[in-house]
Amino acid sequence: MGFYDKLEQHRKNLNDNEEEILTYLLNQGEQLDDITIREVAGHFYTSPTTIVRLTQKLEFSGYQQFKDDFLAALAIQTSLGELYSLDNMIIKTKQLINEEAIHKMTRTIHEADNILFFAVGLSRFPAEEFSERLKIIGKQSQTFIDPHIMKHNAQIMSEKDLAIAISISGRHQSNVYAATSRAKIAGAKTLSITGFSSNALANLTDLQLYGFSSPLKINGLDATDRFSIHYLTNYLFDKYIEQYLHLDTSIT
Incomplete structure (x- = not known):
């Protein structure tokens, strides 16, 4: 199951606080590669355990797998060449289709x-x-x-x-x-x-x-x-x- 497939199927399981953290993670793009779980937790004044629990609700083993799969999904998009924002929307939307x-x-x-x-x-x-x-x-x-x-x-x-x-x-x-x-x-x-x-x-x-x-x-x-x-x-x-x-x- 792809990265966006997991988000599509399990995102509804998140509470409001977890949804806010997930949005923050997705907005980091490729920069997420350099952000540790403790830095994410510190940004939201919470514990690393909260971040792990969030990623597990989305069917990832933990923060590292979430990050690896997200970066891999971004790499696929980048490999298609330089894209306009509309192209990115369609690529991401297509990845959500079950x-x-x-x-x-x-x-x-x-x-x-x-x-x-x-x-x-x-x-x-x-x-x-x-x-x-x-x-x-x-x-x-x-x-x-x-x-x-x-x-x-x-x-x-x-x-x-x-x-x-x-x-x-x-x-x-x-x-x-x-x-x-x-x-x-x-x-x-x-x-x-x-x-x-x-x-x-x-x-x-x-x-x-x-x-x-x-x-x-x-x-x-x-x-x-x-x-x-x-x-x-x-x-x-x-x-x-x-x-x-x-x-x-x-x-x-």
Whole structure:
């Protein structure tokens, strides 16, 4: 299992303090090679045992294996040549993809009578594109502009329906989370596509996809790109038509 696979599967097991430490470690990049476990512990006024426990929650044997595997993952990216930030986002996002999970998602999409997308702001654009592409292949799919209508439709879903929630932050206090919670209570299957973090929306849903992004606010407004979200929705759609329409998406 690769470095990012372990993070994807086990990051939700971390508490808030451990999440903060993990974010710090990942942000060090190649410089982490020169940082000892005692230095990390000292930075957070905690003990080395806490750092070891954190890495073991992520299925590493300890801090050294975490560091070695992280640096190896960075080396793979570097070997691909000089990359722009968008290239790095896609490489990291691709490393997070679990093919077994993708297979479950395509099957869930195939079996769903109706597919409702919950997304607001800039996340509506990948949701709308995915929804329209599903309509082309005969699936009943819908997006919403008004969050009140979105939440109303969520609560009248059934166990034969699928809710796909898209949110970079995945935060608890949001219309997307509220709609997804109502859909889940109604018995619908739920799938989330969020930024790579331990977040409330991903913890709520039955199935999860994660993408890397660079948070950006301008004059207090969210301007974070959804490039990795577009990548994931396209990847999921391509896998669906390969499996159920038997089309070779590698042919252009």
